[in-house]
Amino acid sequence: MRLLHTSDWHLGQTLHNFDRTYEHACFLDWLVETLAAERIDVLLIAGDIFDNANPSAAAHRQLYRFLQQARSKVPHLQVVVIAGNHDSPGRLEAPTPLLEAHGTIVVGNVARAADGSVDLERLLVPLRRRDGTVGAWCLAVPFLRPGDVPRMAEAAQPDEPGHGLDPYLHGTALLYRQAFALARSRASSGEAIVAMGHCHMVGGQSSQDSERRIVIGGTEALPATMFDPQVAYVALGHLHLAQRVGGHEHRRYCGSPLPLSFSEVGYQHQVLRIELDGPTTKSVTPLPVPRAVQLLRVPSQPAPIDEVLAALEALDLPDAPPQQQPFLEVRVLLDGPEPGLRTRVEAALSGKPVRLAKIEPTRRHAAPDSVEQALSLDQLAQLQPDDIFRRLWAQRYGDDAPPEQLAAFAELTTALGGDAA
Missing domain, CATH: 3.30.160 (Double Stranded RNA Binding Domain)
Structure with missing residues (x-):
């Protein structure tokens, strides 16, 4: 059974106000051909489909056109999508009845049962071979916000894994553990368990300039120990640089398919082909994504x-x-x-x-050795616009603002009504 792992498409993204629709179209066309050429059974999309929570109609059309073309090219293809921190869970799930009719499962929200417990059934997706039989089970866990994780009342006892972590870490580890237990109860001896997530793992290498930091409470990164060792493969999204998690071959960020900032110029953007052999992963193969625009x-x-x-x-x-x-x-x-x-x-x-x-x-100038003492609220209230201008100039250029610049700033503030303010 073959899976393809991709994430962080960021459809609708602009690069310093330049539209990137053409680049995304080239990637999606390439992906359709790759799904067929590599004989893929399941496509895993690990979040951040869109660049923001209110994507344009054009970005939506790109996604739905891709899903239609992929299904037409590979009739047996199953697609599993989770929401990322850039996505709107509700918007992503809105067309669920139509998408499910064409083999696409979308998990945007973590739903709760009537008693307040997490509805784990919605997070468990059977993955099917081309003949329709179940070959694996997927823990499709979207980006988790504090309200999504199990509450402390459901938390582990002192002798259970995760005890002593902060509520978000504890709840996240517990949710994955509960979902894995449900998957294990359903899986036969020859069926693998695959986990998906959109999060920042401990030790993960970020891409400068293009990733929105995820900070929940004081928690920035999650430990890899939250995944059971029996999970055959972990498909992660959020970090744009393809990388292993904790050195584990089968716990991976596939990275974004396009460079989303100039800091990613040197990255080899890729998707990952995963070959399952019964309950284990046989191989993980990077497939380089052609760069349509340099x-x-x-x-x-x-x-x-x-x-x-x-x-x-x-x-x-x-x-x-x-x-x-x-x-x-x-x-x-x-x-x-x-x-x-x-x-x-x-x-x-x-x-x-x-x-x-x-x-x-x-x-060229070096930053000052000493950091200026923070101002009190009273001191801030006494600052005039030209005081702030002088401070910023000195901070940026390491010298006093020249008289002609001060005069130009004074003229500007006067024109804008700065004296009245």
């Missing part, structure tokens, strides 16, 4: 403005339609403010088939 950083490290402009003028890129032109981040090392920086960069790029997405300035 992300460029010029230069590779911040450099003085003249060097940067020379590098931009030397760029030699093939002609391409606007939607296929590379995104560009320009990295400049500055001694101080450079008011005409963007104009000079745009002039150096004139006529080149590239999209200027970001100019990243780096200051």
Whole structure:
């Protein structure tokens, strides 16, 4: 039995205000072909289907068009989707009757029974082979908010695993343990148990700039010990860099299929093919995702403005339609403010088939050794706009604001009614 693990599509995402519909369409077309070529039985999508909780109609159409095309190409395909922290659980589950009729199971919310206990049945999904027989069981656990986990009244006794953890950690570990127990009671000796989750695990490597931190109470990361050793495979979402969890081959983040920020330029984005052999995982194989649009950083490290402009003028890129032109981040090392920086960069790029997405300035001056003492509320109330401007200038540039900048700021605040405020 073959599974394909993917997550963090972030449909509807923009990169510094540039639309990425074309890139997502290329990925989804590739994924449909891959599902057929790899003879996949079940597609696991571990959360963050959309980039925000109120996705556009176009983003919804991309998802539903993909599901229709995938099912048409691979008639026996089963799809299991869980909600991530970017998704709206209710919106994701809304078309459930239609989706289930076409082989797609969506778990957005953790439902509760009449007595207040977690409805574990909704989290347990039988995974079927191409002949329709059950080959595995999936614990489809969406992103968990504090109200989703078992309450402390349901918590473990002092001699049980998880005792002594904070309520969120304790409740999460308990929920997975209860769901696993239910799966084990249903699974025969030849059927595997697979777990899904959307969370930040201890030791997980984050992607700078593109991941929204998950902090529940004071809890940032969950321990891998919450997964029973008999779970054949753990399919995780949230972290955009493909990685193993705690060095375990069968506990994986597949990563996002697209680079969601320039910090991900060097990642090999991928999906993972999992081959089950009875109750165990036989192999986990990364399948690289082709990059439809390149992300460029010029230069590779911040450099003085003249060097940067020379590098931009030397760029030699093939002609391409606007939607296929590379995104560009320009990295400049500055001694101080450079008011005409963007104009000079745009002039150096004139006529080149590239999209200027970001100019990243780096200051030469070192941060002050001592941190200024925090102001009291009374002191903050006494600050005038020009006081704040002076402080921010010194913090950013390591020097006093020049008179011409102070004069320009005063003119601006006067025009905006700053004196009246």
